[in-house]
Amino acid sequence: MPKKVILVVLDGLAYTTAEQCMGYLQGLKTQGTSTLYKLQCELPSKSRPLYETILTGVTPVLSGIVHNDINRNSNQQSIFSLAREAGLTSAAAAFHWFSELYNRSPYDPVRDRHTEDLEQLIQHGCFYHGDHYPDNYVYLDAESLRRRHNPDFMLIHPMNIDNAGHHEGVDSSHYRNTVRISDGELSKYLPTWIEEGYQVLITSDHGMNNDKSHGGILPEERDIPLYVIGEGFSHQPDAAPKQTELCGSICELLGIAGHGKPMAAKVLVDTQALKIPYVPAAV
Ligand SMILES: [Zn+2]
Secondary structure (H helix, E strand, O other): OOOOEEEEEOOOOOHHHHHHHOHHHHHHHHHOOEEEEEEEOOOOOOHHHHHHHHHHOOOHHHHOOOOOOOOOOOOOOOHHHHHHHOOOOEEEEEEHHHHHHHOOOOOOHHHHOEEEOOOOOOOEEEEEOOOOOOHHHHHHHHHHHHHHHOOOEEEEOOOHHHHHHHHHOOOOHHHHHHHHHHHHHHHHHHHHHHHOOOEEEEEOOOOOOOOOOOOOOOHHHHEEEEEEEOOOEOOOOOOOOOHHHHHHHHHHHHOEOOOOOOOOHHHEOOHHHHOEOOOOOOO
């Protein structure tokens, strides 16, 4: 059966900090509800290039989104475009660069901050444009979208962890405490999502270094967490997908057959059973 999916991208969250500071998520892991994998992000370890990698399964060098200032629509098939072609609905509470990649570019805050447009790839959107926009507001925006629109696929993208890392570095109380706060916010919503049968992936675009930046190949910049929750996952300990396989794996969970994206079969259960006929939309 196709499933509903929530993807949480915690911007700038390093693997080790997630493992040490996200007590609620670690509690779910101990209980057997979630499984934690260590992923290596693609390069460069920067935000906009890796948003595109997560949502399309294409590396930055191949997608052409190789730095943060590239301000254009994605020219790849994405989870959003494949979902729309399959007749599914999507929503996002996220930084405005996602609106620029998949809806309209450049971002016009008056027009785009609150998006309700079935013609767009992200049909229901609440976008923000300040790195300091509070994470708890992002979660509220997302939960409001979820309750009002019941989307098949929802992206949630808080920015405060990355922002804290740019101010104080990865080895700082400010960075760690911001991670703890996001874990606390997740504990307000995840029990409902779990109860309602969502498949949840919680990951990051890239990590953070102690120079208050990221972009290179240091382990703290490249090693990122992936928590998976739901019956659609195998929960095998050695099934860690590549970052480029998140897109295809989510398409499988959504039941989008023929998506053509690389996927991590081991991280999922019985992918054949999840498939529904895929009929591309007329262009
Ligand atoms: Zn950053």
